[in-house]
Amino acid sequence: MVEPPRWSERGISPAVGVVLMVAIVLLLAVVLAGMVLGVPDRLDEDIGIHDEDACPGFQQTQFDATGDDFSALLSELRENNCALWLRADAVETESGAVTEWTDEGPNDFHATQPDASHRPELVTDSALGRDVVEFDADHSGVDPSDSDPDPGDTDGDYLRINRDVTEMGVDGDSGIVIVATLKVETFSRGGAWTVGEAGSPGQEFSMRTCSSYAVDQCQHPPSDVEGKWRGQHWGSADVDFSSGSESKDEWIVLTHMYNGEEFVIRVNGQEVARSPDELDLSSNRDIQVGRWERVPSEGDPMWYFDGRMAELTIFDRKLATEEVETVEEYMSNKFDIDLDGPIDS
Numbered sequence: 001m002v003e004p005p006r007w008s009e010r011g012i013s014p015a016v017g018v019v020l021m022v023a024i025v026l027l028l029a030v031v032l033a034g035m036v037l038g039v040p041d042r043l044d045e046d047i048g049i050h051d052e053d054a055c056p057g058f059q060q061t062q063f064d065a066t067g068d069d070f071s072a073l074l075s076e077l078r079e080n081n082c083a084l085w086l087r088a089d090a091v092e093t094e095s096g097a098v099t100e101w102t103d104e105g106p107n108d109f110h111a112t113q114p115d116a117s118h119r120p121e122l123v124t125d126s127a128l129g130r131d132v133v134e135f136d137a138d139h140s141g142v143d144p145s146d147s148d149p150d151p152g153d154t155d156g157d158y159l160r161i162n163r164d165v166t167e168m169g170v171d172g173d174s175g176i177v178i179v180a181t182l183k184v185e186t187f188s189r190g191g192a193w194t195v196g197e198a199g200s201p202g203q204e205f206s207m208r209t210c211s212s213y214a215v216d217q218c219q220h221p222p223s224d225v226e227g228k229w230r231g232q233h234w235g236s237a238d239v240d241f242s243s244g245s246e247s248k249d250e251w252i253v254l255t256h257m258y259n260g261e262e263f264v265i266r267v268n269g270q271e272v273a274r275s276p277d278e279l280d281l282s283s284n285r286d287i288q289v290g291r292w293e294r295v296p297s298e299g300d301p302m303w304y305f306d307g308r309m310a311e312l313t314i315f316d317r318k319l320a321t322e323e324v325e326t327v328e329e330y331m332s333n334k335f336d337i338d339l340d341g342p343i344d345s
Helices: 014-037 070-078 321-335
Strands: 047-050 060-063 084-094 097-103 121-125 130-135 159-161 176-184 191-194 206-209 228-232 239-242 251-258 262-267 270-276 287-289 291-293 302-304 307-315
Touching: 084 121, 084 130, 097 121, 121 307, 176 191, 176 321, 191 307, 228 262, 239 262, 239 270, 251 321, 287 291, 307 321
Parallel strands: 191 291
Antiparallel strands: 047 060, 084 097, 084 307, 121 130, 130 307, 159 287, 176 251, 176 307, 191 206, 191 287, 206 228, 228 239, 251 262, 262 270, 291 302
């Protein structure tokens, strides 16, 4: 075997040779780090990054050349992280039923269901061509003319997050934004999510569909229930709106937010309702997905969501309009949903 020439044979002293070797190793390390990170230590040119650890809408970011420390800019980007991020491609199942909808956000606020009889199913949606979480509701025990149904009249699937929103850092001053991609199969008073506690106006931040039941107080004729929703904020703070007369069995991007002064609801990128009021989440209960829990202590039944969900995100802060649009565009692009407002004929 032919040995490589020694440093002395190249006319280089051993000390200089060691320095050269160290320099080569350091240069390789810098090159490899640049290949891995794809970014410089300091920005001297425009650069776009894709951050998998950031929440939806904030993963792809374009930085302008400023000379700033990149790590500081990345930290600023990650401050936009959400409090909760549920994606249908991140679930744990048992025999096809969802036992845990894993939180892909920074907090590990997983949505779980230990009771096999209340677990939603993981199914493939033909329209989206991907797996989604399907919630079934059985309200067949409800007499449509009964204004005071019994707790045992309803049944269905739901998931519970064993935390309330105050544990996420949400209060009336911080603001809160929920953006979800979902599809309703039956408008039957079922809750997409329960947040807060029923009681005084502004103590709740839930979202449910309207129904033709006598117990329902959504403002619509019983024959005109399709597409009708209520932002359930309790009492005078409730906000009724429509996702469109043809929105049944159609995927929509639904945005529910409180900006510190007003409740705002958007459907497929367009504002459909706004109501000035105060949000008071001082009284709270665990967050639920797929069920609206009114006042169980008063003997009210649970109301289950009948439909499918592909993604749900909660932000524990106010979002600027541009930021809301960014999240909506993320979901629009991912699920091929047009952002042109409610779905009407």
